[in-house]
Amino acid sequence: MKRVLQRWLAQYFSTEEAVLLSIFLVVSVVVVATLGDVLGPVIAAMIFTFLLQGVVNSLQKYGLAKIPAVLTTYLLFLVAFISALIVLVPIVGRQTTLLLKELPNMVYQLKELFSSLPEKTAAYISPEQVQILITRMSEELANLAEQLLSLSISSFPSILIILIYLFLVPLLVFFMLKDKDILLGYISNMLPKERQVMTTIWDEMDVQFANYIRGKAIEILIVGSVSFIAFLCLDLKYATLLALLVGLSVLIPYIGATLVTIPVLLVGYLQWGISNEFAWLVGLYAVIQIIDGNVLVPLLFSEVVNLHPVAIVVAVLIFGGIWGFWGLFFAIPLATLVKAIYNAWPRAELTAE
Numbered sequence: 001m002k003r004v005l006q007r008w009l010a011q012y013f014s015t016e017e018a019v020l021l022s023i024f025l026v027v028s029v030v031v032v033a034t035l036g037d038v039l040g041p042v043i044a045a046m047i048f049t050f051l052l053q054g055v056v057n058s059l060q061k062y063g064l065a066k067i068p069a070v071l072t073t074y075l076l077f078l079v080a081f082i083s084a085l086i087v088l089v090p091i092v093g094r095q096t097t098l099l100l101k102e103l104p105n106m107v108y109q110l111k112e113l114f115s116s117l118p119e120k121t122a123a124y125i126s127p128e129q130v131q132i133l134i135t136r137m138s139e140e141l142a143n144l145a146e147q148l149l150s151l152s153i154s155s156f157p158s159i160l161i162i163l164i165y166l167f168l169v170p171l172l173v174f175f176m177l178k179d180k181d182i183l184l185g186y187i188s189n190m191l192p193k194e195r196q197v198m199t200t201i202w203d204e205m206d207v208q209f210a211n212y213i214r215g216k217a218i219e220i221l222i223v224g225s226v227s228f229i230a231f232l233c234l235d236l237k238y239a240t241l242l243a244l245l246v247g248l249s250v251l252i253p254y255i256g257a258t259l260v261t262i263p264v265l266l267v268g269y270l271q272w273g274i275s276n277e278f279a280w281l282v283g284l285y286a287v288i289q290i291i292d293g294n295v296l297v298p299l300l301f302s303e304v305v306n307l308h309p310v311a312i313v314v315a316v317l318i319f320g321g322i323w324g325f326w327g328l329f330f331a332i333p334l335a336t337l338v339k340a341i342y343n344a345w346p347r348a349e350l351t352a353e
Contacts, residue, residue: 021198025341033322041165045172047329050213052077052177070177081170088240095241106270201340205333208340212333215300220247223292230284237271246285250292252320252328253312257289311335 031039052073059069176183224247231239242264249256268281315335319327327334 021341021345029322041168042172044165045169045176047213048077048169048173049176049180050210051217052173053180053210054214056177067178070174074174074177077173078170085166088244091240092244095238099238099241106266109270201337205337205340208336209333212336216251216329219250219292219296219300222296223247223250223288226288227285230288231281234268234277234281234284236281237267242267246288252316253309253332255313255316257292261285261289 055073055076056066056069059072060066064072224243227246228239228243231243236242245260245263249260252259264285265282268278272278272281312332312335315331315338316328319331319334321327323330
């Protein structure tokens, strides 16, 4: 056993760069797991910077100097950022409040629906089995309603944290855009001179992360906007809130779309029952999901996501468990990073003994 371990260490950790890369990865995981929430504004600013860097590059291609291009891009970002705060946030907040107020009535309607199940399903399921199912679902609904109604100001991020995000994120975005080369130079100086493997990984992941973040932003915008238009045309209650949830659900591959389907169809059923409007809602929502999965995702991420669906789900579970929301957001690029590290890791050729 000792000999096998020695050969394995000699093969994969025989170079200085392999050892330093191992230490860097371990430290990174520890920092992310322990300080992920503290670094939230920095991570959010990095995401916006990735999104905006493409705009800066495009303006420079059209002949604009770097500083004017950065300032123009940053002003556009501020306009969009402030507009979202003024328009979107109040609407979503108001609809969330209305939904929480109406939740007890929705739970009551569902209980009434469950109560009628024994008569409708007598030919397929025994009344005792139906009653057990109704009791269990009623308990779960009651627990869910109690948890949602017990939400208070203390359950949400404090006003101080929100103000920190609102102030720090735009500030950090500006400096990351303006001083991108300087910041990358600082990081480069801290790395060893011989870093062929790190350079290979960085060259691949720089493009991967940028394309993924920009593609995901476009996907959220398209899916959320189309969902909002569809819900608005159908006069569905809480259209803005539900459309926002549908848009954000694309952050979590496979799992997100499944989870957000429940509130969308539930609100539609409680509003209309089994009717033509509900059928239109089911049909339009299915079309949106099909187009997203079969058109948008291949089009936006054809060169980014080269992972098996099982690997994607495992990455979502692992990184989401370690890092919460940011782990879910970066699950696919982080899984791609793991794959890139594995492929580029230096391996020594061992002679047979």
